Amino acid sequence: MNASLRKFIFNDLQTVEGYIDPPDALVYLSLLQAQDKAGMGGGVAEIGVFYGRSYYLMKKIVGDAGKVLAIDLFDLGEAADGTPTQYQRFLDYGKRLGLTVDQDLVIKGDSTRLRPSDITDRLGRVRFFSIDGGHMLGHVVSDAALATDALAEHGIIAFDDTFNPAWPEVTVGVADFLRERADTFSAFCMTKYKTYVCRRAFHDVYYRAIREAPDLAAFRHVDTQFLGSKTVRLHNPMGRRMVYELMVHAGMRGLSERVYR
Numbered sequence: 583m584n585a586s587l588r589k590f591i592f593n594d595l596q597t598v599e600g601y602i603d604p605p606d607a608l609v610y611l612s613l614l615q616a617q618d619k620a621g622m623g624g625g626v627a628e629i630g631v632f633y634g635r636s637y638y639l640m641k642k643i644v645g646d647a648g649k650v651l652a653i654d655l656f657d658l659g660e661a662a663d664g665t666p667t668q669y670q671r672f673l674d675y676g677k678r679l680g681l682t683v684d685q686d687l688v689i690k691g692d693s694t695r696l697r698p699s700d701i702t703d704r705l706g707r708v709r710f711f712s713i714d715g716g717h718m719l720g721h722v723v724s725d726a727a728l729a730t731d732a733l734a735e736h737g738i739i740a741f742d743d744t745f746n747p748a749w750p751e752v753t754v755g756v757a758d759f760l761r762e763r764a765d766t767f768s769a770f771c772m773t774k775y776k777t778y779v780c781r782r783a784f785h786d787v788y789y790r791a792i793r794e795a796p797d798l799a800a801f802r803h804v805d806t807q808f809l810g811s812k813t814v815r816l817h818n819p820m821g822r823r824m825v826y827e828l829m830v831h832a833g834m835r836g837l838s839e840r841v842y843r
């Protein structure tokens with residue numbers, strides 16, 4: 583297991599306002615490290631950064647040598663002069679974590695208006711693409727197509743909020759994506775919040791990486807058939823989730839990591 587990265591995930595990262603929880607953070611860690619081990623290079627990109635919780639996770643994992651591209655409207659919040667506060671808060675969290683944002687690798691704008699070359703010119707081909715931007719069908723369709731066109735052969739796309747009843751169109755968009763590209767793409771992992779897909783030729787590589795990852799050993803690995811491919815569903819029992827939440831609320835973040843060993 584990765585003691586210092588796990589400490590970062592369970593302590594530091596939880597102080598950044600945002601949405602990625604430890605189970606998916608451990609999946610990001612396991613997949614990026616499996617790619618490193620196999621020499622599968624490339625950049626990392628995210629649509630939907632918010633204040634940077636998943637962005638800083640990826641930054642921390644890939645280190646100084648890696649490139650992480652941030653794409654967001656950055657139009658949230660409002661300062662006294664009416665300008666949005668999101669971008670400054672995003673940068674401030676980075677300073678607090680000791681992680682620097684490479685501002686040449688930030689695109690402020692609507693992801694649905696980007697071309698693949700806007701990404702590949704800055705980053706080269708992408709090995710890991712986190713999609714967590716607009717949550718309506720049009721956004722998901724457009725972001726998935728953009729990610730596909732910028733992806734390395736061995737690239738992974740992580741779709742957020744799949745099967746969340748609050749965002750039904752994400753579910754539709756991801757299912758459409760997998761059905762329309764059934765000959766090339768397949769899902770290999772699902773968590774409570776995210777679905778992870780890759781090109782079919784790499785399905786078994788990533789399926790095994792999830793099955794064998796030491797940092798994911800705490801989860802029950804359940805084989806699930808999803809649109810023609812064997813997908814590992816990482817089940818996180820209610821009991822463990824409750825113990826974790828109680829520990830966090832009791833100020834025991836440092837110890838909460840043990841719950842996921």
Ligand SMILES: C[S@@+](CC[C@H](N)C(=O)[O-])C[C@H]1O[C@@H](n2cnc3c(N)ncnc32)[C@H](O)[C@@H]1O
Nearest residue numbers: 600601602630632635636654655692693715716
């Ligand atoms: C759920 S938040 C992302 C959470 C983040 N990944 C985290 O780990 O905390 C969604 C983000 O998507 C951004 N967004 C929404 N629509 C977008 C669009 N069309 N283009 C780019 N970003 C968009 C919003 O500004 C917001 O910051």
